[in-house]
Amino acid sequence: MSITDITDNQLIATTMATCPKCMGFLTENHKCPGGVWTRVSKAVLTVLIGGGVGTMAVYALEERPVSALVLASAALGAVLATAVRQAVGGRP
Ligand SMILES: [Zn+2]
Numbered sequence: 054m055s056i057t058d059i060t061d062n063q064l065i066a067t068t069m070a071t072c073p074k075c076m077g078f079l080t081e082n083h084k085c086p087g088g089v090w091t092r093v094s095k096a097v098l099t100v101l102i103g104g105g106v107g108t109m110a111v112y113a114l115e116e117r118p119v120s121a122l123v124l125a126s127a128a129l130g131a132v133l134a135t136a137v138r139q140a141v142g143g144r145p
Contacts, residue, residue: 096135103127103134 070079075086107130111118118126 095138099134099138100131103131106130106134 071077072079072083072085075091077083077086104127107126107128108123110130111123111126115122
C-alpha cells in the first residue's frame with residue numbers, strides 16, 4: 054500500500070457516491086443545482102409519472118376504459134404524485 058493507492062481509492066469512493074437530493078456526483082465542493090429549471094423539470098417528471106401510474110391503474114381495473122376515465126385518473130395520479138412529492142420532500 055502506498056499513499057497513491059489510498060488516494061485512488063478515495064477518488065473512486067467519492068466518484069461513486071451520489072447526492073440523494075440531486076443524484077449528482079458528490080465531489081468535495083458539491084452543490085445541489087437549485088436552479089428553477091431543476092425544480093420545474095422535477096415537477097414535470099412527477100406529473101408525468103403520476104399520470105402514467107394513474108393511467109396504468111385504470112387499465113388494470115378496466116379492460117376498455119372510456120377516455121374520460123383515463124384522463125381523470127391520469128390527472129388524479131398527477132395531483133397525488135405532486136402532493137406526495139411535496140409531503141415527502143418538503144419545500145426546496
Ligand atoms: Zn446534490
